[in-house]
Amino acid sequence: MNNIYAELISIGDEILYGQTLDTNSHFISAELDKLGIRVKRKVTVSDEREAMMRAFEEAENNADIIIITGGLGPTKDDLTKPLLAEYFDSSMILHEDILEDLRERFAKRDRELNELNRGQAELPEKCTPIENKYGTAPGMWFDKEGKVFISMPGVPSEMKYMMEDTVIPRFKEKFKTPVLIHKMVKTVGIPESILAEKLEDWENNLPSEIKLAYLPGLKQVKMRLTASGDEEKRLKKLIDQEVDKLYKLVGKYIYGTDENNLASKIGELLLERKLTIAVAESCTGGHLAHLLTSNAGSSAYYRGGINPYHNNLKMDVLGVKKETIEKYGAVSEQTVIEMAERVRELFGADIGISTSGVAGPGGGSKEKPVGTVWVALADGKETQTKLYHFQFDRHGNIEMTSNSLLNLVRQTLSSK
Amino acid sequence: MNNIYAELISIGDEILYGQTLDTNSHFISAELDKLGIRVKRKVTVSDEREAMMRAFEEAENNADIIIITGGLGPTKDDLTKPLLAEYFDSSMILHEDILEDLRERFAKRDRELNELNRGQAELPEKCTPIENKYGTAPGMWFDKEGKVFISMPGVPSEMKYMMEDTVIPRFKEKFKTPVLIHKMVKTVGIPESILAEKLEDWENNLPSEIKLAYLPGLKQVKMRLTASGDEEKRLKKLIDQEVDKLYKLVGKYIYGTDENNLASKIGELLLERKLTIAVAESCTGGHLAHLLTSNAGSSAYYRGGINPYHNNLKMDVLGVKKETIEKYGAVSEQTVIEMAERVRELFGADIGISTSGVAGPGGGSKEKPVGTVWVALADGKETQTKLYHFQFDRHGNIEMTSNSLLNLVRQTLSSK
Incomplete structure (x- = not known):
């Protein structure tokens, strides 16, 4: 069997200017990989005629499948549709069914089609339209001498729907891969x-x-x-x-x-051991809770979390002793111990974990510079603590704190 | 003045396979843009000799500045250094100062250099090394007939340090741009x-x-x-x-x-009006708190948050009435109203906001399918609510809920 090769083209100055992170080509790559289709190259070019036409041509020479995202909106800066019409030497035709569908969807939201929306129902004659359930720009599928060109919008939810609903099922039929x-x-x-x-x-x-x-x-x-x-x-x-x-x-x-992440692995360990967890986070401000609840089914082991940013809340709501914070400060071993133990009790969980640190960029001192972080884990028998000195920016320090504490949870559960 | 053009090359099968999201080229694009350097194209190629050599050559033809990330690790699958040596027809030399620095840094962590680490102090003779404070692979700077080739590791924190410490300052000296x-x-x-x-x-x-x-x-x-x-x-x-x-x-x-995001805008509005906010989130499970605390200085207006995943905690810790949850369910207008009002009081904030919904993929019912979300905003005088029916995946539903509620906060604050 021969390998099937793909090349991905992302269109948009916003990606080249560093204003938009290109998550589309990441998603498409992973989906093609599952089908055994090899992505050979990805290219990002600007919204300019010459750069785009050259990218189409190079990709056609390199690959069997060419997938283009972006440049399909209703506004003047969107060039993908007219340039693909030119590339395939194709005139434009109005698709009455697409127009009718747009009209109905707009009517449901009490809106009327304007000239720009109506134009979206016009497509190059040589393409097969791809349905767009979440937006107004249809996708396009072109066949050319055994090769396939696909054009989809740059809005991630619209592109994902087209991939899952149309592109992947048709690829499965059309291409047999090693x-x-x-x-x-x-x-x-x-x-x-x-x-x-x-x-x-x-x-x-x-x-x-x-x-x-x-x-x-x-x-x-x-x-x-x-x-x-x-x-x-x-x-x-x-x-x-x-x-x-x-x-x-x-x-x-x-x-x-494979698909495991640290938080999902912890979920598995907790389920196996029939244990639950609760989180009291200061410097991570909701990030740990977000990681733990990002996995489907987390309500089976995640009791809940609290992020008492203000010291009053650490005391009044969570129950950390006033003397502890006054004597040792919010960023201290003593404070994270009480946070972990209190959240465990208050939330009725088997394991309580906590973070307190200086995420930056402000708030550092000579004794506790930016990046100083204490974490704790209480399981009702003993309470472990760790001290870290991270040297990343605010986001990096928050992420390292979360990953480090999740690893401590993993190690502790694995030994139980 | 002439435009200065750059081309970015990301090396790595993990990007083409959809296993790693390329955030490096996003960061580099934004930094070059600030300098007035125009990124003309980005290319991602696999860890293969032919693809990499071709990318080097094409980029040299297209651009004045070529920035390569990835493929610099100590392991056998990392080809960037030997291929750049070949491309520039350069032999390898050992940099004693880099070796000594590595040895010292390892000693501090009670580790000894192994053969792989020692190899990282060897570089092509024709390059100037770029210091890597956070890792063991030095970067490389090559000058060739007015053009510049830069090679940096793919680990984001190491690449960022090199950009900020060496590359950007040298570009500022070397290139004058429109x-x-x-x-x-x-x-x-x-x-x-x-x-x-x-x-x-x-x-x-x-x-x-x-x-x-x-x-x-x-x-x-x-x-x-x-x-x-x-x-x-x-x-x-x-x-x-x-x-x-x-x-x-x-x-x-x-x-x-520009740099404003919805959460930072809300921070500004809260500071101007000297108001504080607290969050009780169920279906968003910490995501709203994470957005609000991702901005530096958020402790000035963010009191704290709670994510009572289990209904018991909604009642016992937050104080939602048992009858409310029993009669209307956790995903209901009545429950989010009480959540917003109780978190406002309990956390001593001026504004309390809350979410409760079915993020999916499980947990949906005929009356409340996946994507059903209630949110509320309480300011002590009145409590507003909104009902949404989102149709995204778990992550999309969580993000849409957060953005929609933040917009309600923005509108409410703007009218105050």
Whole structure:
């Protein structure tokens, strides 16, 4: 079987100017990967005729599938539709059914179509429209000598709907691809170079069908194993064997694989042990709660959280002693201990965790500079604490605090 | 003055496979834009010799500045350093000072250098090393016939440090660029096509130096005005005049400009009016608190938040009446009213806000399907409520709930 290659083109000065983060091509990449379609290259170009036409041409030379996002809005700065019409030498036609559908949807919201909206029902004759349930710009599908061009809006929810409702199902019918299997093995608390040193012999003896990559992040290093070929069953077995070896070599640092994140792993451990958790967070201000509740089904083990930003609330609502805060300060071991123990009791949870620190950019002092963070974990028997000195910006310090405390929770639960 | 053009190259299969979101090129774009350097194109290629060498060559033909991120780790899958040595036909030399620095930093953490770490002190002879305070791989700066190649690690914190500490200061010295001024005007609660219709006459009469773009998002539409030329003062005045006109035409939808986000705008309004806010969130599970506390200085107006996931906590800790939850359910107008009023009192804030809904994917019913969300705002005089029916995934529903409620807070504060 031949490989099927794709190239992604994102259109928009806002991406090149650093005003919009391109999450679309990230989403599309992951979806194509699941189908065994290989994204060979991604290109972002500006909303300019020449740059866009050149990108269309280069992509057609490089790939079988070309997916374009952006530049489909109703306004004058949106060039994708007229340029694709030019590229495919196609006149425009009005789609009455699309116009009628737009009119109905607008009527439901007590709005009337204006000239700009009406123009959105006009499309190049040579394309098949792709339905857009969440917006007014239809997508476009062009076939050209076995190659496919897809154009979708840049608004993420509209693009996602088109991918899931139309593009992916049609790709599944149209393209038969070789097997491509990834396994992501996720570690926390060990630096990349030490991990690589521990795994040197193993890496040198990997079967030739398997490729390895190290992906380092904030306190975490992920390892990606990729196998490709024709025999799915054999490749899966090969990968599983190598993952088993990894667990034997560095198992204590591995918190999960594939879709697991630290918070979902903790969810699994809590469910297995029939335990619940509650959170009292000061410097992380809701971030830990947000991570823990981002996973579906979290209500089974997450009791709730409180972020008492003001010291009065740490005392009046959460019940930290006034003397503790006056004597040691809000950012102190004593305060996080009481926060973790009180939230555990108050929220009726088995485990209480807490954070207090200086996230920055303001609020630092000589004794407690920006990045100083205390965390605690109370399980009713003992209360553990940790002190960190992070050196990131406000967002980085908040994220490192959350990841570090979640790792402490993971280690504690794993040993129970 | 001539324009200075840049091209960004991100290296890594993990980006093409959709496993890692490329935030590096976003950050670099924004920094170059501030310097008046125009990013013409961004390309992401795989960790493969041929793709990388071709990207280096194309970028050298297209741009004055080529910035490469990724592929600099100590492990075998990292190819950027050997390939740049080959591209510049340069042998490798050991930098004793870098090695010594690595040794010292490792000693502080009671670790010894291994072979992989030692290799990181070897660099192509033709490059100037760029210091990496947060990691072990130095960056590289190559000069070639007036053009500049920069190579930095893919770990965001390491790349950011190099940009801020070395790259940006040197670019400021080396490149003189024409003036490029952006102004972002941010609206909420009005669809793009209606906004464009209201602004049609204004847009047709924009001065020729100013370019307009509409950037739609979740419940928000941003408008970017860009002016370029030589006379900074005149261009700034031109842009200011057009922004004034925008406020006259669609001012009630505009919540801010440039760096403002909805939460920071609310922070400003609260500070001006000397008011404080507290949050009781169920379905948003900490996300609203996280948004409000992500902005520096938020402790001046943010009292705190609670996310009582379990109904018992809504009653026992927050004080929602048992009868209310039993009669109307947790996702109801009556419950969010009590949540907003109780958190306002309990946390001693001027304004209390609350959310309760079905974020999904589970938990929906016929009467209250996934996406059903109630929010409330209590200010001590009256309590407003809103009901929404969102149709996004769990993350989208959480984000839309937060943005919608923040807009209600903005509107309420603006009328005070």
